[in-house]
Amino acid sequence: MSFANIPLEEKQHALQELRIIKEQFAARGWFPGTSGNLSVRVGAYQPEQFHFAVTASGKDKSIHTPEDFLFVDQAGQPAEATKLKPSAETLIHAEIYRLTGCGAIFHVHTIYNNIISEGYGDTGYIPAQGIELIKGLGIWEENAKIQIPILPNFAAIPRIAELIPAALQQDIPGIVLRNHGIYAWGANAFEAKRHLESFEFIFEHIYRSLTLRG
Numbered sequence: 001m002s003f004a005n006i007p008l009e010e011k012q013h014a015l016q017e018l019r020i021i022k023e024q025f026a027a028r029g030w031f032p033g034t035s036g037n038l039s040v041r042v043g044a045y046q047p048e049q050f051h052f053a054v055t056a057s058g059k060d061k062s063i064h065t066p067e068d069f070l071f072v073d074q075a076g077q078p079a080e081a082t083k084l085k086p087s088a089e090t091l092i093h094a095e096i097y098r099l100t101g102c103g104a105i106f107h108v109h110t111i112y113n114n115i116i117s118e119g120y121g122d123t124g125y126i127p128a129q130g131i132e133l134i135k136g137l138g139i140w141e142e143n144a145k146i147q148i149p150i151l152p153n154f155a156a157i158p159r160i161a162e163l164i165p166a167a168l169q170q171d172i173p174g175i176v177l178r179n180h181g182i183y184a185w186g187a188n189a190f191e192a193k194r195h196l197e198s199f200e201f202i203f204e205h206i207y208r209s210l211t212l213r214g
């Protein structure tokens with residue numbers, strides 16, 4: 001489906017969803033120093049052709065402006081004429097969409113995801129078990145044991161993107177960049193938000209449990 005053929009109402013709905021999520025996450029302090037980026041896919045999905053709305057790069061995400069979002073294609077290139085620059089990490093979003101066909105991807109930098117990803121960075125994954133919010137990831141198995149993948153935080157985003165296919169864990173809707181932040185996704189914005197909140201709960205739980213035990 002070409003970008004022009006995607007109904008205007010669907011595009012406006014995606015922008016409205018992003019605006020609300022952006023406001024909610026900003027209120028939690030989840031976009032320090034302009035970090036973080038958000039996207040919602042629009043139109044039909046084929047691995048080789050799709051479109052999504054993404055946050056513009058370098059904006060203060062705690063305020064709303066008419067220049068907060070733009071639409072890009074599967075290669076991360078603007079889908080229509082604009083002076084806006086897509087997020088510097090758009091290629092990571094594009095690769096996750098290509099591999100999963102998901103509907104929304106949210107990326108935030110938090111103290112907990114940074115500290116925990118550094119602590120387990122050499123292991124390559126964050127292990128978690130016995131934390132109720134694992135169910136928030138859609139994993140309902142009793143006492144499930146999960147491994148959340150960690151990728152190196154290369155300066156070159158294409159170098160990170162090319163590691164994603166091998167890093168993806170079936171049933172784990174997230175990837176962490178070491179000492180950088182998390183990407184969480186879902187079939188739609190509601191699910192991606194639930195997954196992101198669940199991951200962040202898990203990271204804080206691990207951090208506080210380790211601190212308590214000394």
Ligand SMILES: CSCCC(=O)C(=O)COP(=O)(O)O
Nearest residue numbers: 034035036037057058087088
């Ligand atoms: C200012 S934090 C460094 C860049 C980053 O990791 C990030 O999430 C924000 O980049 P964007 O281009 O999406 O504003």
Ligand SMILES: [Zn+2]
Nearest residue numbers: 035036089181
């Ligand atoms: Zn980032």
